[in-house]
Amino acid sequence: MDILLSNELSSLYENRVANLDKQQLMPEHIDAIIDDFASCDGVTKTIIGQSFCGLPISCLSLGDGPKKVLLWTQMHGDESTATAAVLDIIHLITAKLSTSLNANWHNLLTIHIIPMLNPDGASAGTRENAQGIDINRDALALQTPEGKALNAVVERIHPDFAFNLHDQKDYFRCGAHGKSSTLAFLAPAFDSQKTINHARRNAMALTALMQVNANALLPAGIARYDGEFSARSFGDQFTGRGISTILIESGHYPNDRYRQVARTMNVFVLLHALNMLCEESYWTTDEKLTELEIKYWQIPENKENKxxxxxxxxxxxxxxxxxxxxxxxxxxxxxxxxxxxxxxxxxxxxxxxxxxxxxxxxxxxxxxxxxxxxxxxxxxxxxxxxxxxxxxxxxxxxxxxxxxxxxxxxxxxxxxxxxxxxxxxxxxxxxxxxxxxxxxxxxxxxxx
Ligand SMILES: [Zn+2]
Known part of the structure; x- marks a missing residue:
């Protein structure tokens, strides 16, 4: 692939887990990798539930720190870019490859990763689960086993931060004049007035930190969604429950059919976010949060169908x-x-x-x-x-x-x-x- 990446990105790119650069990741592509990680020191695998068709839904946990972070991917079965990215992150950590992550992270954070929340949809290549339900519209009704499993994990671990990882269509543009949105962020609202509570304010601030860093590597390609409040969606619900939630959409990059640039950018921004969560005193002062909230609104808007x-x-x-x-x-x-x-x-x-x-x-x-x-x-x-x-x-x-x-x-x-x-x-x-x-x-x- 003829893609020129900066030094920071190229080492992450070279250290990707092999054989995951595919159109669509299915359980058979990741099950053995998950089991390999589960046998590593400091990694615990939990089965948090079964899909509608009875496939196990795995969660990998790392670290022993007081701050709890939850990441889930492929809630929409046909959106697997970030699935590869979270596995890359576990690989970088367990293989002790150099990352920007604070050396003491395991005493500060506990990281829970659900790499494929919707294995039935992943197998079938559909957004929805095997019931035909969009799991991300099931946060209130909780009629999908996958939605129930996610909700139960949140009830059990009470995460401080949650990352909801998706793919978007190719046709989103970063601002009025930008390029394709290779990544787009949203700190979702929890009511129709789009109130900014403590959780959302922190999510906006961390998003701004991630975007500024990512934008330096991929100028005019990192956008902000202007999402409407969606009561049925998990991100919106979790924000309302005081969990700082950040949605990340992987998107298009030229000549990169399987979105390996977006995958690597996910690794980059998520490692940066985890590192910032280790160093919260740096950015959670009232003054800094106010400054970052302004930066959040300055992120170019993710423009659909442009x-x-x-x-x-x-x-x-x-x-x-x-x-x-x-x-x-x-x-x-x-x-x-x-x-x-x-x-x-x-x-x-x-x-x-x-x-x-x-x-x-x-x-x-x-x-x-x-x-x-x-x-x-x-x-x-x-x-x-x-x-x-x-x-x-x-x-x-x-x-x-x-x-x-x-x-x-x-x-x-x-x-x-x-x-x-x-x-x-x-x-x-x-x-x-x-x-x-x-x-x-x-x-x-x-x-x-
Ligand atoms: Zn999605």
Missing amino acids: LCDLLIKDLGFAGNSYTTDIAMRKQSRFSSLTLVADIGDLHQQHGLNTVQGLGYTYDPGQSYLLNEELYLSNESYIELLKKGFSHFVGNINLIKNHSDYTIIENPKYWHDDKKMMKGVTPAGFLCKEGERKFAFVMGEILPL
């Missing part, structure tokens, strides 16, 4: 005098299905890939009807595009696609209109002076 996979700017349409911008997004993070997400004046959008369409006109191309076997190599596919075939229809089994490209087969919603419409599969050509110069296929743009 990014798209491909943005074509100012595209023209044959026979018409108007131009417009077109945004395309994947249906979900790992979906190959991309749809036209928005059309119009999208100057407030940024594309992860942006193409200037000014001077070009749109041509949807035509369907290639399959009636005999068709072998596609890179060359033969590009030849078909050059001839104006933008997609394939008919018996899809006849295609042997050996090219490196995504192809469009029997698009669910096709139009051969010369306009562009929201919700359709994006395919077609950018033409100049009657010649097809570029093809776009799903979210990819190919020069012809």
